[in-house]
Amino acid sequence: MIVEKYINTMIHLFYMMSILLCTISADQDKVCDKSKCRGVGKYLTDLKCVPTYGPDDDCCPIKYNCDHLKGRAIDKCYFKGHVYEIGETLKPGDGKPCDIGCHCNAGWNGTSAHFSCAIVDCFNRPEPGCYLEENHDQCCPGPKVCPATRENLVKCEVDGKTYLQGQRFTPASDPTKSCICSEGYKGVNVAPFCRDPEPFNCDTELHQATDIYENCVPTFYNSQNPATDCNYASRCQNEKDRVIPGNQTGTPAESDPSDTCTFGRLKMNIGDQLNQGTWWSSVCVRCICEIPPLPTCQHLPDDECDITVHDEFQ
Incomplete structure (x- = not known):
């Protein structure tokens, strides 16, 4: 009787373990791979547009809602939820170390206000035997450090290697962290010595405010993935641009506005394309409405x- 009870218990435990393993396996199969999605997801996510998902897929959106971008003032700049007046500089914490001298500039000839930032070139090159000291909050490395002529440099022993004061390293135990050797480091990879990587953002509002205001669309190289990469340029509407209808019946005016793509003043149904070669920005660039509200444009x-x-372009 005891043996039979033991066997039944073991069978029950085996059954429960099988269910658990199947559940774990199913969860692993559900890992969301954004690179397989269509549309310009990274661009729209960077703009804080709200995704809508289909009933059978909670990974790849079928459209986005970007209504919060409508009605923005032409004489103001917007970034990370803050509104900037003309002449106002970027707030502390909004920019990255290399976002230097950024301020809100008035537009010209009817264009919207936009940010202007300094062009940064980290051109310092140390001579042999020296290095440039780094700092987490500094854009360009420096000052120059020459160990042969400087005494009492801080040293950090990490994974069998010796790093000097201001040298950057990645600990094997925390490979995602970026660390800098400085006084007080005891082998514990925490702030202020180490930092987790910042989220991958395109900072679209900081660099492409006018394009956003004018409903220009992001364009991508053929080697890029529009779903996960930052665009390298934009295509803006000109008088030669036309919509080439796809297979969907009806006109964009008859469709649900949330199911159409916008390019300048033009509306596109899903499957519609834009004609090519109307300006430099559209030569060999295929633009198709896949995931509203923006078409996907790629070389x-x-x-x-x-x-x-x-x-010939005039």
Whole structure:
């Protein structure tokens, strides 16, 4: 009787373990891979647009709501939830170390206000035997340190290697962290010595305010993934741009506005494309409405389109 009870208990435990393992396996299968999504998800997420998902997929949105971008003042700048007046400088904490001298500039000839920042070039190069001291809150490394002529330099022993004061390292035990050797480091990878990587942001509002205001669309190289990468440029509407209808019946005016893409003053149904070669920004660039509210614009491969063949642009 005891043996039979023991066997039944073991069978029950085995059954429960099988269910647990299947659940874990199913959860692992549900890991969201944004690189497989369509549309310009990274760009829209950077703008804090709200995604809408289909009933069977909570990873890849079917559209985004960007209504919070509508009605923005032409004479103000916007970044990270803050509103900036003309002439106002970037608030502490809004920018990164290399966002130097950023301030809200008035637009010209009817364009919107936008941020202007200093162009930073970290051109310092130390001579042999020296290095540039680094700081988490500093854009360019420096000052120069020459160990041969400087005594009492702080040393940090990490993973069998010796780092000197101001030298950056990545500990094997915390490979995602960025650390800098400085006085007081005792092998514990915490602040102020180490920092976790900052979230990958494109800072679109900081660098592309005018394009956002004018409903320009982000463009990507053929080698990029529009769902996960930052755009390198934008395509803005001109008088030659036209919508090439896809297979969907009806006009954008008859569709639910949230199910259409916007390009300048043009509206596109899902599946509609824009004509190419109307300006430099659209030569060999395929733009198709996939995931509203913006079409996906990406350069065609060189073997499909010759960028030297296009109409003359005035």
